[in-house]
Amino acid sequence: MRHSLALVTLGVGLVAGACGNDSGSQGGDDTGPAPRATWYQDVAPILAEHCMSCHQAGGIAPFSLTDYDDAVEVSEMAAHMVDTGQMPPFDAREEADCTPRFGWQDDPRLDATEKQTLHAWIEDGHALGTEAEIPTPPTTALPGVSKTMTPTVGWTTSGTKDQFVCFVLDPGNTQLAWVTGLQVRPGNDLVVHHAVITELTKQEDITTVVAQRGIGQPWDCSASATPGDFVINVWTPGNQPMQTPPELAIPLVANAKLVMQIHYHPAGQTNDIDFTSVDLRYSNVWPRKMYFVAAIGNELAAPNLEPSPDEAPGAPVQFKIPANAPDHPEKMFRTLDSLGGLTGVKVFSVNPHMHLVGTHISSKIVRPAARGTDPQTECLANGGWNFDWQRTYIYDAPIDQLPSLEAGDRIEIACRWNNTLDNPFVQRMLHDSNLPPRPIDITLGEQTTNEMCLEIFGLAVDAPANPAPLGLPFELPDVAAFRSAMRLP
Numbered sequence: 001m002r003h004s005l006a007l008v009t010l011g012v013g014l015v016a017g018a019c020g021n022d023s024g025s026q027g028g029d030d031t032g033p034a035p036r037a038t039w040y041q042d043v044a045p046i047l048a049e050h051c052m053s054c055h056q057a058g059g060i061a062p063f064s065l066t067d068y069d070d071a072v073e074v075s076e077m078a079a080h081m082v083d084t085g086q087m088p089p090f091d092a093r094e095e096a097d098c099t100p101r102f103g104w105q106d107d108p109r110l111d112a113t114e115k116q117t118l119h120a121w122i123e124d125g126h127a128l129g130t131e132a133e134i135p136t137p138p139t140t141a142l143p144g145v146s147k148t149m150t151p152t153v154g155w156t157t158s159g160t161k162d163q164f165v166c167f168v169l170d171p172g173n174t175q176l177a178w179v180t181g182l183q184v185r186p187g188n189d190l191v192v193h194h195a196v197i198t199e200l201t202k203q204e205d206i207t208t209v210v211a212q213r214g215i216g217q218p219w220d221c222s223a224s225a226t227p228g229d230f231v232i233n234v235w236t237p238g239n240q241p242m243q244t245p246p247e248l249a250i251p252l253v254a255n256a257k258l259v260m261q262i263h264y265h266p267a268g269q270t271n272d273i274d275f276t277s278v279d280l281r282y283s284n285v286w287p288r289k290m291y292f293v294a295a296i297g298n299e300l301a302a303p304n305l306e307p308s309p310d311e312a313p314g315a316p317v318q319f320k321i322p323a324n325a326p327d328h329p330e331k332m333f334r335t336l337d338s339l340g341g342l343t344g345v346k347v348f349s350v351n352p353h354m355h356l357v358g359t360h361i362s363s364k365i366v367r368p369a370a371r372g373t374d375p376q377t378e379c380l381a382n383g384g385w386n387f388d389w390q391r392t393y394i395y396d397a398p399i400d401q402l403p404s405l406e407a408g409d410r411i412e413i414a415c416r417w418n419n420t421l422d423n424p425f426v427q428r429m430l431h432d433s434n435l436p437p438r439p440i441d442i443t444l445g446e447q448t449t450n451e452m453c454l455e456i457f458g459l460a461v462d463a464p465a466n467p468a469p470l471g472l473p474f475e476l477p478d479v480a481a482f483r484s485a486m487r488l489p
């Protein structure tokens, strides 16, 4: 086996500290101080844990990081992407203006020691170390799968434009089921860029959507909202499964259907057919809390939208991102008049949502006063926005300590956009919409050429008592009624 590449300058090597006494090197010989990190012993295990799930042959990333030579070739760029928080993709940010009280579950970012190891390996000349087996990337399998749903007709991507394709999936439950785990399993890792799973809960909607779309059949859903009144999960490649503690479960009402919206990135190639599956885990324990959703944001005009600096003084306050604005902000808020009868409401997860042109999104809660362990004002979520890497962020904290939500609380959402050609996503938005490469004014809406500023909060709310002993049917609180009670859009 080859030894370290001996590119070490003495000055750098001596900072080491770790293995002080075994080198005894004198000027002129070729055994410099021992490298602080080697490929086999230190770096490959870090890349296996944080990078290789995507950066491997057949993975979604454009190059592999599984081999020494490949890793050496891109090492500087890799360290830069890690330092700037661009890789692994995870857009939550802890910033002076907004840092949530808790961390996030399954946060894939490197810690400070891992970053130092990567840098030391590069500075000390990419030492190879003693050949050893490279760990496999962590499994993303959901433990205890109860049900797997796969489309009956797959989808073959082609062309240079991103495609948004929906499928209705049938869990086949004729009675209420409690779900405590969900995972998306892409069929063709090369092209599946993200997936949104929603639940259809109302019988009328289920009947209409199934009659229109069938079960397991793909349809192009780029031009309209994905059906479903309940976003369960937003998945990106490499994600750990969504899992809830046993005391919290996602209600799947009798005869519910799930809708899977897949964002495909064909990259100009004709690719192999994709059949992406969704795994569910059911629980037979009646939970204390159930999962529920509240989407807040997307305010069109005053009074819930604040004036933006790009608006002329006195002009009507409107959600509008002017062409060529490099850092356009919109700030909006909602005071929750009522929680529509829900009790014990805690914020469990956050799905930020914008379209292509967005660059940043954050949310805060302002309570009338501090409440128990909840401060009066708190940052709920904060992060950069990259359309390709949207996901569900779940707090890493016990349910009872999660931020609480009560009537009278005010939620504030702030978003920013870069609507210039410097933003590659502006170019992509124009290309995908068959428009000339010139930025356009952007307004609120569903289309690719529109934008959004929305936080979809996953809530943990008190579950109704187990109705079985009383012989009652279970009814999910009506999402639409809840929204209108809360005066949500």
Ligand code: HEC
Pocket: 047, 050, 051, 052, 053, 054, 055, 060, 061, 062, 074, 077, 078, 079, 081, 082, 087, 088, 089, 110, 236, 237, 238, 388
């Ligand atoms: C979830 C999948 C995923 C993970 C995990 C991941 N990457 Fe990537 N990486 C990608 C994709 C996809 C691209 C292509 C650019 C894009 O889509 O953002 C990329 C691009 C890159 C690039 C090239 C950037 C450029 O400007 O060309 C580097 C370097 C990189 N990744 C390094 C890493 C390192 C180092 C890690 C681990 C610390 C990592 N990636 C983890 C998916 C991933």
